[in-house]
Amino acid sequence: MSRLFSGVSVLALSLPLSVHAQDVLELAPITVYGNVTDLPLSRTGATATVIGEEELEDAPAQTLAETVAAQPGVSYTQTGGPGQPAFVRLRGLPQRYAPVLVNGIDVTDPSGVQSQFDWSNILSGGVTGAEIVKGSQSALYGADAVGGIIALTAAQAPDAPGREGEIVLEAGAYETQSATLSYGLATERAGFAFSLGGTQSEGYSAVDLPGYDEDDGFAAKQASFDAYVDVTDTLRVGLTGFYNASKGDFDPTFGLTPADVEDGEFETYQRGYRGYAELQTGALTHTLELSQFRIGRDSTNSFGTSTFEGERKKIGYLGEWDIGGGTLLSFGADRTIEEANVASDEVETGGLFAELVYAATPDLDLALSVRNDHHSEFGDFTAARGAVTWRATPDITVRASVANGYRAPSLYELYDPTYGDASLDPEESLSYDLGIEKVYANGASVSATLFKTEIDDLIVFDGTVAPFGAYAQSNGTATTEGLEIAAFLPLGARIGLSGAFTYTDARDASDDPELNVPRYDLALGLDAEITDRVSGGVTLRHVADFPDTFNADFSSVESVDDYTVVNARVAYAVTEDIEAYLRVENLFDSDYEIIPDYDAPGRSAYFGVRASF
Structure with a gap:
């Protein structure tokens, strides 16, 4: 089954991070995005983490970015x-x-200075799964996937006949209210699902400096849908899409005085759709995809209003051939056009790709992925990835991969009339990782992965270029390397302890530490089914x-203190279909900052009700 067909399918946990880990492992979790073809996690050489719907629902954190960031790496x-x-x-x-x-x-913003995704633009309600694939994935996804990719699942049409629905209502700190409605139904030949959500909050002042005292409010609404029809036993057509819009206040700092900060307002909208047709012809599956993504942003302060708009259109074909004996061949082509109002021209990229997954022995899988992209500005780039998975014993798996990749210059970096340079070449990367995972008979597990990525031809802003500076290619190699460890330990039939630790040494082309990257990052979680009706969890x-x-106004470079934050959640099953819960973020009211001068929330409590029907 192809990614286009199952991109919104149920995601299972790749690492046991809850008391239900033993049940999850029995379901043979799959990775949808670690290879061109869906594979069991036990067969992929990619380092992939899959977060299921239950884990997202039980997370004590308020934002999706915080939940995703609790994973190793x-x-x-x-x-x-x-x-x-918010950025991940x-x-x-x-x-x-x-x-x-x-x-x-692909929801990265083509109108930004660089193409990237702001995680504040998506609400956690209505998101039912996430998959994180680390290491260079340009051989699968083309430009920019140097560090990996993150795939989110929103509304999901059921595969099995029936219907299901859910309502979640929540209120709490900073006068925050949120609501989500999700519903799905399916017959023998068709399925449909939708999710509607919204939130509003008075917030608090983002900048912790004298004169910045007003609250920075926020409101957002979000909708998504997924539908398919099995026209025949071998042909399925489907359509999926989403829309979200948000507005709020922000604290301008650069070139402004505190007297100006009440003028900071923003509005953002995003919408996207993807239609597909999938045809099964014997051992071959053919999928044709058409997608579009659009984004608009308005930012207003005392200097005026700045408007940014971007669009990405893509058409693609994917063929999958199950040769037999555990050998799979995938191949295809795609064409993407990106444009933005900040650029004087558009960019077109055409890609050809293929992947072979070969079961050399019952315990050894080899995978080779190759992709050639032709960029309308700088020409051709070929990316490749080789991966090995060795199931050394029934409970020990060794994974290794090596891949090259690239980041294409953004539309802004290429074509901005003041700072752009159309002669820029892509950044080039090489990444390696080596990991081992051990699963024990009692459901415990531990894994460790070494990783390294090198990036050459970095695109940086050069302030020495006349008259006002411009983007240029730099010399030197940026390097990130480190170690990821994940573990789970059942402490009984109803309680489990999970942990993730990451050591990262990230350095830029001048061998200086990369900004905003902590060297040590530890996450611990304790989940318990206290009684048949009461459950709870604590994360540190x-x-x-x-x-x-x-700092906030870029006037100086400052240090950020180490910090520890504890979140907690307790839930009570009122009936089989109704659950009431209480979340407390920053339980011990730690005073900390992630970026100098920007405040993090203090102790915050939220009460919610979740009802299924």
């Missing part, structure tokens, strides 16, 4: 509270190296050894 930064810019990094690499997909649609995150980072 993932970190995030946010400049304030709800609605303020993979293995220490900035967000521009980690494309984000929603229901298979400790982040240490931040490099010095620019």
